């Protein structure tokens with residue numbers, strides 16, 4: 529029996545009638561952009577992010593861009609982040625003319641190692657962008673303390689982490705702004721592209737709402753240069769229909785992860801662990817396969833029909849487009865090691881017991 533890495537149809541099929549009703553109503557009213565559907569979703573989402581405000585936008589990438597624009601980050605400013613993440617994290621910094629300043633990750637959590645912040649600080653440092661990778665929050669207390677001490681902004685890349693918590697504080701609520709993604713493979717996925725920013729600062733919320741519509745509160749009068757970061761009313765509506773199910777989906781992911789971790793005990797691989805006080809929501813369940821065995825392991829899973837993925841095979845400091853930053857192989861050994869060892873396996877909420885057994889058997893048979 530083949531097990532796919534992810535099967536979105538299982539999650540969306542039971543909601544199809546509600547989606548179709550929403551679609552028909554939207555066509556009937558022709559209210560396609562922002563509007564009451566977006567306001568309703570933003571209010572409900574704010575309960576999940578535990579923030580006073582959320583601002584619905586066109587994608588997670590645009591949420592990161594909008595957050596940095598609202599904080600005035602621009603040419604020459606340095607933004608500290610980790611090189612072991614999805615491209616958008618650093619891509620957005622670069623697109624604004626700012627400079628991604630990488631620091632290595634903690635090998636246990638795969639997240640930015642706060643002990644390395646001090647060495648990356650310069651007079652140009654404007655912000656820190658911790659990523660809550662795979663659904664586990666970065667260690668926020670030392671990051672927040674460092675930022676406060678040096679008067680830096682904190683933008684959380686919470687694209688993979690809706691619902692995750694660090695000492696009961698939800699992802700997206702701890703920094704100045706959080707950026708969420710509703711790309712279909714995220715824990716809360718739209719039926720297309722969408723994202724959101726979260727904040728507790730009313731001024732920042734207002735600025736982001738303005739920048740989302742080309743920088744003007746009144747149409748055709750522009751105080752600042754913004755962009756089109758608007759969310760579709762349909763996507764906001766679909767997300768609002770899915771949001772009440774998020775907690776149950778999250779519980780299923782956590783249960784699947786617990787089953788795997790228990791089943792893999794004793795095997796020569798490393799299972800994901802969450803430090804005390806961290807609530808991991810397992811957007812990915814990511815193993816480390818040490819000793820140069822990762823590619824053989826992947827070939828074995830492929831032969832057994834077990835879907836898997838490598839997030840991410842090349843750290844950002846070694847990407848061609850960032851060669852201008854002057855980093856080289858060996859600069860961030862933990863990120864480079866992780867890129868050579870990680871494999872993510874099926875963790876989606878609708879996995880059956882038989883499928884999970886199949887995954888476990890396939891992995892045990894490799895060793």
Ligand SMILES: *Cc1c(COP(=O)(O)O)cnc(C)c1O
Pocket residue numbers: 587588589590613614616617659685687688709710711721722723
């Ligand atoms: C998905 C993701 C993004 C970008 O979100 P999109 O909605 O795909 O634009 C940014 N950062 C991280 C860590 C992500 O996983």
